[in-house]
Amino acid sequence: MSEAAMLNWVLFLPVAGMAALLLVPRLRADLVRGLSLAVMVLQFLLTVVLYLEFDADLGGLQFETRLPWIADWGVYYHVGLDGLNILLVLLTAFLGPLVVAGAFSAIQKDVKLFYSMVFFIQFAMLGTFVAQDLFLFYVFWETMLIPMFLIIGIWGGERRIYATLKFVLYTAFGSILMLAAVIYLVWSLKSQTGITSFAFADLYGTRLPLDAQVLLFGAFALSFAIKVPVVPLHTWLPDAHVEAPTAGSVILAGVLLKMGTYGFIKLGFPLFPEATAVYTPVIMVLAVISIIYGACLALVQDDIKKIIAYSSISHLGYVMLGLASLDLLGIQGAIIQMVSHGLTAGGLFLMVGMIYERCHSRDLAAYGGLAKLLPVYSVFFMVLTLAAVGLPTTSGFTGEFLVLMGAFNAAWPQYEAGVTWPLVLACLAVLGVVLGALYMLRLAQHFLFGESKAPHQPLADLNLREKAILALIVVAVFWLGLFPDSFMRKTELGALEYQQQVMSRPAGSWVSVEPAGGSAP
Amino acid sequence: MNASTLLTAMLPEHLLLLGILLLIVLEIGARKPREFLWVTLVTVFAAAFAAARLYVSDYAAAPFPGQFSVDPAALLGKATLLGLTLPAVLIAGGEFRGPRFSILLLSSVYGACLMLSSDSFLTLFLGIELMSLPVYALVLLAMGRPESAEGALKYLILGGAGTASLLLGISFTFGSTGSFGLAAFGAALAGGDTMARAAVVLVLLAFYLKAAVVPFHAWAPDAYESASVPVTAYMATVIKSAVLLAAVRMFAGTEVPASMVVLLAGLPLLSMVWGNLTAMRQESFRRMIAYSSIAHAGYLFFAFLGPAQGRYEAVIFYVIAYGLMNLLAFVCLPTGEDATRDRLDNLKGLFGRNPYAAVLIAAAMLSLAGIPPFPGFVAKFLIFRNVIDAGYTGWAVAGLIGSYLGIYFYLRVIQYMFMSAGEEAAAATPSRAWAFAASLCCLLPVILLTIFPGWLLDRL
Numbered sequence: 001m002s003e004a005a006m007l008n009w010v011l012f013l014p015v016a017g018m019a020a021l022l023l024v025p026r027l028r029a030d031l032v033r034g035l036s037l038a039v040m041v042l043q044f045l046l047t048v049v050l051y052l053e054f055d056a057d058l059g060g061l062q063f064e065t066r067l068p069w070i071a072d073w074g075v076y077y078h079v080g081l082d083g084l085n086i087l088l089v090l091l092t093a094f095l096g097p098l099v100v101a102g103a104f105s106a107i108q109k110d111v112k113l114f115y116s117m118v119f120f121i122q123f124a125m126l127g128t129f130v131a132q133d134l135f136l137f138y139v140f141w142e143t144m145l146i147p148m149f150l151i152i153g154i155w156g157g158e159r160r161i162y163a164t165l166k167f168v169l170y171t172a173f174g175s176i177l178m179l180a181a182v183i184y185l186v187w188s189l190k191s192q193t194g195i196t197s198f199a200f201a202d203l204y205g206t207r208l209p210l211d212a213q214v215l216l217f218g219a220f221a222l223s224f225a226i227k228v229p230v231v232p233l234h235t236w237l238p239d240a241h242v243e244a245p246t247a248g249s250v251i252l253a254g255v256l257l258k259m260g261t262y263g264f265i266k267l268g269f270p271l272f273p274e275a276t277a278v279y280t281p282v283i284m285v286l287a288v289i290s291i292i293y294g295a296c297l298a299l300v301q302d303d304i305k306k307i308i309a310y311s312s313i314s315h316l317g318y319v320m321l322g323l324a325s326l327d328l329l330g331i332q333g334a335i336i337q338m339v340s341h342g343l344t345a346g347g348l349f350l351m352v353g354m355i356y357e358r359c360h361s362r363d364l365a366a367y368g369g370l371a372k373l374l375p376v377y378s379v380f381f382m383v384l385t386l387a388a389v390g391l392p393t394t395s396g397f398t399g400e401f402l403v404l405m406g407a408f409n410a411a412w413p414q415y416e417a418g419v420t421w422p423l424v425l426a427c428l429a430v431l432g433v434v435l436g437a438l439y440m441l442r443l444a445q446h447f448l449f450g451e452s453k454a455p456h457q458p459l460a461d462l463n464l465r466e467k468a469i470l471a472l473i474v475v476a477v478f479w480l481g482l483f484p485d486s487f488m489r490k491t492e493l494g495a496l497e498y499q500q501q502v503m504s505r506p507a508g509s510w511v512s513v514e515p516a517g518g519s520a521p
Numbered sequence: 522m523n524a525s526t527l528l529t530a531m532l533p534e535h536l537l538l539l540g541i542l543l544l545i546v547l548e549i550g551a552r553k554p555r556e557f558l559w560v561t562l563v564t565v566f567a568a569a570f571a572a573a574r575l576y577v578s579d580y581a582a583a584p585f586p587g588q589f590s591v592d593p594a595a596l597l598g599k600a601t602l603l604g605l606t607l608p609a610v611l612i613a614g615g616e617f618r619g620p621r622f623s624i625l626l627l628s629s630v631y632g633a634c635l636m637l638s639s640d641s642f643l644t645l646f647l648g649i650e651l652m653s654l655p656v657y658a659l660v661l662l663a664m665g666r667p668e669s670a671e672g673a674l675k676y677l678i679l680g681g682a683g684t685a686s687l688l689l690g691i692s693f694t695f696g697s698t699g700s701f702g703l704a705a706f707g708a709a710l711a712g713g714d715t716m717a718r719a720a721v722v723l724v725l726l727a728f729y730l731k732a733a734v735v736p737f738h739a740w741a742p743d744a745y746e747s748a749s750v751p752v753t754a755y756m757a758t759v760i761k762s763a764v765l766l767a768a769v770r771m772f773a774g775t776e777v778p779a780s781m782v783v784l785l786a787g788l789p790l791l792s793m794v795w796g797n798l799t800a801m802r803q804e805s806f807r808r809m810i811a812y813s814s815i816a817h818a819g820y821l822f823f824a825f826l827g828p829a830q831g832r833y834e835a836v837i838f839y840v841i842a843y844g845l846m847n848l849l850a851f852v853c854l855p856t857g858e859d860a861t862r863d864r865l866d867n868l869k870g871l872f873g874r875n876p877y878a879a880v881l882i883a884a885a886m887l888s889l890a891g892i893p894p895f896p897g898f899v900a901k902f903l904i905f906r907n908v909i910d911a912g913y914t915g916w917a918v919a920g921l922i923g924s925y926l927g928i929y930f931y932l933r934v935i936q937y938m939f940m941s942a943g944e945e946a947a948a949a950t951p952s953r954a955w956a957f958a959a960s961l962c963c964l965l966p967v968i969l970l971t972i973f974p975g976w977l978l979d980r981l
Contacts, residue, residue: 026876070899070975110872139893146887149932153940161940168932172892176925179902180918183909 006050007063007079010093011126013043014119021116029111033104036115040097040122047093054086056489059497061132069136074196078133083494084265085129087335087487088258091342092129094476095254096122098469102350103247106357107155114155118247121147125255129262134182134198137267141259142175148248148256155245163236163243170236174223181219185271188212204270204501213275220268221279227260228316230283231290241309242362246353249305253312254346258338261319265331269323270501281421283324288425288432290317295435299442304362307443308348311388314432315341321429322403326502330406331495332488337399339487340480344388344396347473351381354466359455364443369452374461378448380470385444387477389437395480404429530582530591532575533568533599537631540564541624548620561610561623565630569603572596572634587702588644589635594833598637598766601837605758605844606630608962612852613751614955622662625655626755633763637770641701642691645767649687649731652763653680656756660748672740672747679740683730690723707775724771725784731764732818733811735792742803745811750863753807754851757814762840765821769836774829785825786916792819793923801930806854806863809930810847813889816927817843820904823920827907834981835903841977842888842896842970845963850885852959853878868934870943879938881960884967890931891924896970899978 017039024031054062061080069077081089099118107114124147127140145168152164189206190196197203208216226233237257241249269276294313301307315337322334354377355370356362371378387394390401407429411422462470480487528535543560576596583590606626613622632651639645657680660673691701697717698705706724709717726737733741745753777785796816803809824835854863855871855878872879888895901924908917970977 068975069973070978072975072979072981075975113872113876139898142893142898146892149935150939153936161936165929165932165936169929172928173925176921177918180905180909180914180921183902183906183917184914187906187909 003053004063004065006046006053007081007130008065010043010046010050010089011079011123011130013039013046014123014126017119018116018123021112021119024112026112029108032112032115033100036100036118037097039119040100043122044093044097047090050081051086051090051490054081054490056083056493059493064132066132069133073135073198075135075198076133077136078199079127079130079136080132081130082497083491084335084498085262086490086494087339088129088255088262089126091258091339092122092125092255094472095250095342095346098346098350098472099247099250099254101465101469102250102353103245104465106246106353110154114151114247117147117150118251121151121251121256125251125259128259132200134186134200134203134267136198137200138175138179138182141263142172144256144259145171148252151248151251152240152244156243156248157245158243159239160243163239166236167240170226170233171223174226177219178223181216184212185216200266206271208272210274210278213272214278217268217272217275217279220263220271221283224260224263224268225286227263228257228290228320229260229313230286230317230320231293231313234290234294234313237313238306238309241312241349242303242305246349246356249309249349249353250346253308253349254342257312257316258319258342261316261323261334261338264320264323265334265498270498273502276502280324280326284321284422284425287317287320287324288428290314290320291429291432292317292435295432295439298439299435302364304352304364304367304443304447305349307364307439308345308352311436311439312341312345314436315345315388317432318400318403318429321425322406325403325406325410326499327406327409328492328495328499329402329409331499332491333399333402333404333406335491335495336395336480336484336487337403340387340395340399340477343473343477343480344384344394347384347470347477348381348388350469350473351377351384354462358459361455364446366455367447367453368450369448370454371448372452373454373459376461376467380462380467380474381448382444383474384470384477385440387481389440390433393478393481395477395484398481398484400433404433526582527584529575529580530584531589532571533603534631534634536564536568536571537627537634540568541627541631544620544624544627548624554619557620557623558610558614561627562607564627565603565606565610568630568634569600569607572600572603576600583640586640588641589638590640591638594837595637595770597837598762599634601841601844602633602637602759602763602766603630605762605848606755608848608852608959609751609755609759611955611959611962612754614953622659625659625662629653629655629659629755630759633759636763636767639767639770640703642694642703642705643701645703645771646687646691649764649767650684652760653684653731656752656760659752659755660744662749662752666747668743669747672743672745676740676744679730679737683727683737686723686730687727690720690725690727693717693720693723696720703771704773706771707773710772710775710781711778713780721781722784728764728768729788729818729822732761732768732821733815734788734818734822735795735815736788738792738796738815738818741815742808742811745814746805746807748807750807750851750854753810754848757810757851758840758844758847761814761818761821762844765818765836765840768822768825769833772825772829772832776829777826782826782913782916786823786913786920789819789822790916790919790923792816792822793920794926797923797927797930800927801933803930804865806850806865806868806934809865809934810850813927813930814847816923817889820901820920820924823908823916824904826913826916827904827911831903831907831910834978835900835907837981838896838903838978839900841966842900845967845970846885846888846895846897849960849963849967850882850889852956852963853881853885865934865937868937869941871938873943878960881964882938883935886931886934888967890928892928894971896967896974899970899974903978 064080066078069075124140124144131137149168291314294310298307298310319334319337322330387396390396407426411426415423581592632648636648657677694705694709698708709720730737793816796812800809800812888897891897891901905917
């Protein structure tokens with residue numbers, strides 16, 4: 001197997017999984033589950049190999065494949081790994097088997113369709129991360145809606161149809177404007193250079209007038225900000241999270257939300273550097289509002305899933321803050337924070353799903369003192385809670401710390417130059433850490449401690465499958481918390497390139513000299 | 522003109538004519554009903570194959586110079602139309618066993634083929650009428666239902682108005698340019714005097730009416746609903762595609778002058794918005810598709826804003842993708858009493874009863890909504906790319922937002938099929954071999970176009 005082919009294997013393995021599922025008889029649910037898990041585990045192992053083979057000292061793309069797809073338009077099937085997406089690919093592949101295993105007992109209806117959809121979304125998410133061609137990226141980006149629509153709509157809770165339609169209609173609105181921007185961008189590249197190309201590397205070279213950049217960035221940013229979601233575009237998230245089945249919530253919180261932030265790093269900021277400079281204050285303010293507003297909302301919820309959903313908004317605010325700071329540490333911290341949030345929020349949603357299977361309630365008031373009733377469960381829950389709070393030695397600490405450091409690094413020179421607002425924002429963001437501790441500990445306090453009560457007694461503690469799933473997540477959380485160095489090294493060059501991409505504004509040359517793809521005019 | 526050119530260039534038409542004659546003869550002999558269907562199928566298939574074969578060999582000829590000529594573009598259009606007719610004939614297998622359906626259908630297809638090769642307004646008019654007249658009767662064929670008479674009459678009257686408008690437009694064109702040639706339309710479009718302007722507007726109105734663009738759409742929902750499913754499928758795909766392809770031929774290489782943009786973009790935009798908004802409220806699948814096809818007519822006419830050389834590519838790809846997906850949805854509809862078989866309520870819980878049909882209908886809906894990775898997305902992309910290429914970014918954004926409005930009602934169909942519990946009364950109906958064959962007919966090209974859209978686009 002050649003090196004480059006391996007990424008394609010990882011990407012298309014879910015498709016193979018779907019095809020294999022088609023052959024399994026509908027009623028053999030156990031076979032469907034086993035097969036799905038096997039494919040997902042295989043995918044994860046291959047991804048680990050990819051990750052280990054990924055050379056941190058090389059800039060640019062690795063494991064690159066570039067084949068003409070719609071040659072006439074200069075659209076290529078172009079995928080590759082770089083410092084920005086490697087960790088997200090690893091996270092996606094890591095969560096895959098956990099999602100599959102986590103749904104073994106929860107999903108009893110249309111099992112085959114369910115796992116097909118999990119494969120489908122896995123394929124679309126990985127594709128979005130590794131795509132290096134804007135057309136391909138857009139196709140994957142939009143395709144993602146289909147399986148998520150079905151996952152929430154078929155296996156979700158009572159208000160599932162409302163939630164899933166809201167989710168799709170919200171996100172599709174952003175994407176429609178992005179589509180117009182994509183077409184316009186490619187058209188401007190063509191009119192400037194005569195090259196029709198969708199390759200990211202070529203598009204980075206387009207230099208548009210500021211007013212066009214501002215509009216295009218607005219269209220891209222709207223689409224990404226809805227996905228993140230940034231306050232005030234967040235209202236679909238609590239509904240989608242609450243109504244989705246556990247697996248859906250894990251995929252949503254674990255990976256899907258990162259699409260938005262990834263979109264900002266990979267496309268939004270580098271494509272429109274001048275517009276980014278214009279928008280940075282807005283983005284930073286919205287990021288800080290997301291941090292604090294999300295935390296405040298999480299503080300007053302009674303639905304356990306809603307608490308975690310709002311905490312996601314708050315945590316992704318940090319990611320946005322780190323990205324917008326344009327400080328190397330901040331950027332790397334943002335990437336670490338994305339992975340860390342994927343692990344902790346994914347893990348917490350899995351745990352809520354486990355208790356829901358036993359007690360059929362998500363109401364915080366219905367629970368209490370689970371520490372005595374379910375000791376093993378409670379230990380895991382506490383660990384993940386503390387990781388979400390950002391306790392040192394866990395991954396949450398690494399991410400938040402680096403982001404805040406980046407924000408202060410970026411704010412300090414400006415403060416010395418007489419501009420105070422970035423520093424104020426950075427200070428406010430610290431407040432979010434305190435609020436985070438407050439709402440997570442409130443959840444843990446009501447949930448695990450106090451008077452022992454649960455809707456249905458007696459309760460069985462975690463079984464082996466559940467323990468294994470959670471143990472893996474906890475190991476990952478500590479690994480990322482204790483040894484962030486190796487992970488950060490892999491992202492360093494990618495982050496550096498991104499930083500230069502956004503900060504540098506070549507005035508002389510309008511486009512890059514060598515096109516990376518596309519057809520001649 | 523020699524005999525062999527005449528024979529080769531018009532081979533698809535000749536085959537259709539042969540089929541019609543054969544059917545008439547067979548009817549005299551009063552044969553078994555199934556034979557009629559086989560003859561129709563073989564005829565359509567042979568004609569489609571002939572057109573495709575000629576297209577592949579880049580055939581071009583003018584058997585009647587100035588009136589009728591074939592070129593690869595026309596041949597691909599014919600092959601597409603004939604290919605799209607096949608599934609419609611296949612699903613008719615269960616319903617129409619008499620020769621009337623077959624003869625009318627073949628005549629209508631003949632007219633459609635004639636339109637795509639026309640070089641003068643006379644041939645175009647002949648083709649358009651030959652295509653439409655049998656369809657008025659086809660709508661009536663669902664005779665058991667009283668409302669079909671109403672639908673057919675509405676269609677006939679509005680179709681007549683369209684014909685009148687077309688004729689008037691043709692005479693104005695003649696008055697302004699002194700020619701009946703199709704190229705005269707381009708001259709009239711470019712020319713600025715009032716008569717030329719009036720000619721263009723009248724001819725366009727006729728095309729808008731035939732393609733059901735708002736506000737000339739009122740016939741479509743009634744006609745679509747009152748016709749039986751195969752006829753509706755035929756009207757929504759083949760007729761609409763033929764009208765649009767003929768329009769491309771008529772516009773030829775003419776760029777749209779800025780003064781005409783509002784007419785050429787305004788009504789189609791209205792069509793998208795109105796069609797998509799109204800489709801949300803429909804309870805019948807055929808009515809919903811009617812409104813969706815009104816919206817799609819809007820997207821298709823947007824293609825005319827773009828640069829002239831990209832128009833054909835955009836329209837032909839769009840009609841292929843749109844036609845296949847529409848037919849796919851129609852052939853997968855659950856069987857039952859024709860009048861009620863397409864209530865959207867009937868689709869509830871379809872996934873539990875017939876997963877194959879449900880998945881295919883879902884794919885068709887997503888494609889019609891323009892959600893990737895289905896070919897509908899590439900088609901939409903191509904159209905809006907051309908519009909932006911021509912510099913009408915504002916219109917493109919408005920059009921995209923108009924298309925966004927359509928997403929909801931397509932999703933609603935999926936919601937019914939996958940997320941609502943079905944009534945047990947509508948228990949499993951055995952899938953018929955005809956419908957299955959028809960679905961394969963659509964599915965295979967759809968898969969090809971989904972994975973390798975470039976395969977077709979590079980050839981256009």
